[in-house]
Amino acid sequence: xxxxxxxxxxxxxxxxxxxxxxxxxPRAPGVEVLLVARTMEPVTAQWGMRILPDTDFANCPPxxxxxxxxxxxxxxxxxxxxxxxxxxxxxTEARYIVSVCTGALxxxxxxxLRGRRAATHWAFRDLLKEFGATPSRERxxxxxxxxxxxxxxxxxxxxxxxxxxxxxxxxxxxxQLSVEYAPCPPFGAGTPETAPGPVxxxxxxxxxxxxxxxxxxxxxxxxxxAN
Numbered sequence: 048x049x050x051x052x053x054x055x056x057x058x059x060x061x062x063x064x065x066x067x068x069x070x071x072x073p074r075a076p077g078v079e080v081l082l083v084a085r086t087m088e089p090v091t092a093q094w095g096m097r098i099l100p101d102t103d104f105a106n107c108p109p110x111x112x113x114x115x116x117x118x119x120x121x122x123x124x125x126x127x128x129x130x131x132x133x134x135x136x137x138x139t140e141a142r143y144i145v146s147v148c149t150g151a152l153x154x155x156x157x158x159x160l161r162g163r164r165a166a167t168h169w170a171f172r173d174l175l176k177e178f179g180a181t182p183s184r185e186r187x188x189x190x191x192x193x194x195x196x197x198x199x200x201x202x203x204x205x206x207x208x209x210x211x212x213x214x215x216x217x218x219x220x221x222x223q224l225s226v227e228y229a230p231c232p233p234f235g236a237g238t239p240e241t242a243p244g245p246v247x248x249x250x251x252x253x254x255x256x257x258x259x260x261x262x263x264x265x266x267x268x269x270x271x272x273a274n
Contacts, residue, residue: 075219085127
């Protein structure tokens, strides 16, 4: 039996949000992964990588799992009516709804986070409240059939969690071993809580303008939902 996963593409996405799960999910038996975009044109990620869709919104087959990455392009995607309509429509049929990083904000714009716990990148976590969600600091959060991950690299953890859910722990652990996923970073600066103070402050300052811009788009998307 095929377990079909659709990974959403949009301009200026964070490619690791997408390619982390893309590397892990197909290592389980019967998993098919499709890259889905509004059109069949190549999609350029935020650092310039060009990605080719497998199908477009109009021709996307039924999905067992929909995964939404984050990235700079979330600001536009949240307000793109075709993208939000596709996410909302697909989520009503899929067994699992998944986001990585700020992809959670797209799920929020589609009305899929109201009353649910969710994770996202630390710099944007509080914005989840605008969509009626309860923000969580956990790296992977499950709420019913909704799985949300923290920033960027959490996509690998989300994918392994999904494999354990859909198949079993042995399948997930086999995938983990196959990609030699044994994190041992040279520094303990992976969260604001563990990074040295000056580093955390400098990075937060660099994010400030982008967070403010995203907050404006989040409020606009939330207002659209309210109407």
